[in-house]
Amino acid sequence: MPEPFDTHSPPFDRLNVKQAKHLLSALDVAYYRRGDTLIDIGDKNSALNIVIKGRVQEVNPETKEIQAQYIKDDLFDARALLLGYSHHCYRAVEDTLCYVLPKAVFVALYEENQAFADYFNTSFSQRKRLLEKAQQQQNLAEFILTKVDESNIQPILTLDHDTSIHDATRQMHKQQQDCALVAMKGKSHDVGIITRTNLLHALVEDGCSQQHPVGEVATAPVISVEVGEFLFNVMILMTRDRVKRVRVTENGGTVGMLDMTQVLSLFSTHSHVLTLQINRAHTIEELALAANNQQQLVETLTNNGIHTQFVMELISAVNEQIIEKAFRLTMPEAFYDKCCLFVMGSEGRGEQVLKTDQDNGLVIADDADWPDVQHYMERFSEVLSRLGYPPCPGNVMVNNPRWVKTQAEWQKDILSLCQISDEGSLMDLAIIADSHAVAGNKALLDPVSALLRETLKGNMLALNTFVRPCLAFRVPLTLFGGLKTDKEGLDVKKGGIFPLVHGVRTMALENGLTETNTFDRLNALVKCNAMDQENANNLTEALKLFVKTRLRQQLDNDATTTGNQLDVTLLPRTERDLLRDCLSVVKKFKERLATHYQVRD
Missing domain, CATH: 3.10.580.10 (CBS-domain)
Structure with missing residues (x-):
């Protein structure tokens, strides 16, 4: 006998008690042998199927392409029930057992319950938000949705x-x-x-x-x-x-x-208390005590269900203050305003959550005479290591003289890299494109960033090479539309985060946008009509899910690793489905990038 049907999983958790009883009374069980066709193209589907065990493939008969694979707890084909006929063919590739809900009952519930209907009508990005909302506890929803109004404003x-x-x-x-x-x-x-x-x-x-x-x-x-x-x-x-x-x-x-x-x-995050600790630190040892509390802040925010994008913003602000304070404590006061420390990578984009590798560079004023600058840069990199920021494996950090230059030298270097236009030089430009000034005379970085944007704006020849790295990694989906993993797990950075971030970065440079944060870049691309709103929404939600899922598994492992391998077996069905949808979004985005930039392998 199959396990009792779970009415607490989405979308059935949207039904009221009476509707849930109606659903349970109407359910039946069907058995299909391997090779059986459950629904054929053009069929008037008579029931909603929910897999109990086994595996079903959705196939486009015209192209023979496998669109998706359905396993335990997955449901199909609601679209055929609503449209009247099926677009694809569904076949059992293993002996399969399914719950079947008659069309009449499904349609009745669909028409009676708007929240239930929304699950089947909305786009991926909207459906993800609905699922996240359903998973939040009431007090957490109040936490994040509280607004400034007359109930919390003080008279002045x-x-x-x-x-x-x-x-x-x-x-x-x-x-x-x-x-x-x-x-x-x-x-x-x-x-x-x-x-x-x-x-x-x-x-x-x-x-x-x-x-x-x-x-x-x-x-x-x-x-x-x-x-x-x-x-x-x-x-x-x-x-x-x-x-x-x-x-x-x-x-x-x-x-x-x-x-x-x-x-x-x-709010109970105590972020301002941490900020006060950073501001009051007079030694590296005092700053290290404050930096060590950052991990607890991340855990508090995450465990309280705070939206991933908000966590990124707050942690980036705290990180920036830690790095700025460390720089101020390390540098000679006479040269503090003669240089600009900038961060790159996820920290430069404001998308860092847990501490990641050092990715930083230095712009020195052209009129500065600082012969022992490299001594201080090596000292600063050591300080960051003591604060929990490990050295960059690629050596993109200020203790490497390659990333310490005068403003004129940086500008000359950017022009040279653009002229070379091979993958190595353009990846260096990609790193610099996410630069964000955090300490010293921040205005020194502006002409360097402006020159980079001006040089690459509309430069389709250079961007053709620039975009290629994000097309090099395969999206971890199987031929059958399932999640593809190896013994280490699913690499969410190579398969999802990097191609999304780098693809959006490429489009932002093509359009001369000043934004460095990926979410801000997506909004700006919509405003300049370089991307439609639905695609931007889908990419936004995909990136948030990748980061959130990775962060949760990192915290569950006591954050002893900042690895990018996901153990998908630990994910519940709804999150596994969302991850699969997110990777499909990235796959389609990569296809559009390849077409737009005329990349042919």
């Missing part, structure tokens, strides 16, 4: 520019507020902010009188967010810009204030 006092320090202090005390906004005049910013600390420093350290106008001691500009913004995004903003308070606006006008204490009372 607004003072005139000429209000005296004495009167400002009295008004702040009367309203029990430790800060106030100031309407500035004759300044480049309309609004400034004062705190009790500002006023104390003005009186004690600067010698201002109590009648001194607060507009002269206010800090500007004030970081602002709009009503309706996600509180999690506010936390990322506070972490990245290192501020404790943000002004809340609506249609340009001030409606209140949010402070970090409030945000932390709603």
Whole structure:
């Protein structure tokens, strides 16, 4: 006898109690021998099939191409039930046992229950979001969906520019507020902010009188967010810009204030506490203590069901602060503003979650005289290793003189690499294309990045070679549409992440886009009509799933490895299906890239 039918797995978990009972009462079991045709092309399918055991292949009879393979818990062919006929042929390649749900019952449930119908109607990216939503616990959904609104905004006092320090202090005390906004005049910013600390420093350290106008001691500009913004995004903003308070606006006008204490009372990630540890570190040893807490932050966010893209953004902000602080503690102060440290790879794109290899370079100002720069670069690389960032196997790091150049040398190097245009030189350009300045004089990187974009924009001859590495790795799908693994597992980086990221990077360079983050690049490609919205959505969701699945298995292994091999046997059926769909999305994307850039093997 087969196991009892599970009504708690998608999409059947969308049915109410009455509908689930109706489904169970209508189910039957069918047995098919190996070689039997369950549904043929053009057939008016009479039932929805859910595999209990065995294997079924979906074949396109015209091309003989195997479209998919169905195993335990997979269902088919709902499309034929809705359209009235089947587009493909379904054959048992093993002795197979299936639950069968009569068409009349399926259609009735489809028409009665919109959530159930949505599962079969939506695109891949929408279906993935539906499945993720179904898997989230209620408190986690509240965690991520909380927005800035009147329930969490604090009132804020607004003072005139000429209000005296004495009167400002009295008004702040009367309203029990430790800060106030100031309407500035004759300044480049309309609004400034004062705190009790500002006023104390003005009186004690600067010698201002109590009648001194607060507009002269206010800090500007004030970081602002709009009503309706996600509180999690506010936390990322506070972490990245290192501020404790943000002004809340609506249609340009001030409606209140949010402070970090409030945000932390709603969220338990303690990211700002980690940021304070980083800021207060005076030695490498103190910074290492803060860096070691980063792993716990990742685990907290992931275990709380926080969306992968949000985790990437927050961890990238924290990583950037750790690296910047390490650079500041290591470099001689005289040269700090004469150079720019930039990161590349996943850190440069803002897509790093766990600590990965060092990928960094240095731009030195043309007028800088720094003969012992390499000594400091070697020291800095050693410091990063102590903080948990292992050396790059390809030696793309600042202790390699190849990645330390003056601004003029970098520009000359980019032009030279573009002229050579072989795969090696263009892969170096691909690495540089994801550069993000994190320390020193960040403006030094801008002309280098701009020259790279200008040189490759619309350069289809160079991009024909540039795109090839992402076409070299095969997508790990079998001829039968199943997941292809070896004894080490499924390599999600080679088969999914790299071709997606590099393909999007190529399209971004072709169109001269300034974005470096893959998600931002996809949005920008849609805006410039280089990609349609559905394909961008599918690629976005695929990348998030690849990263999320890899991260979960890394954390389950106590993060002792940052390997890219997935053990697909550990995945539940719904996630296995999504992974297969994601890899199919990448496969189709690669086919479009090969056509667009006229790559023929």
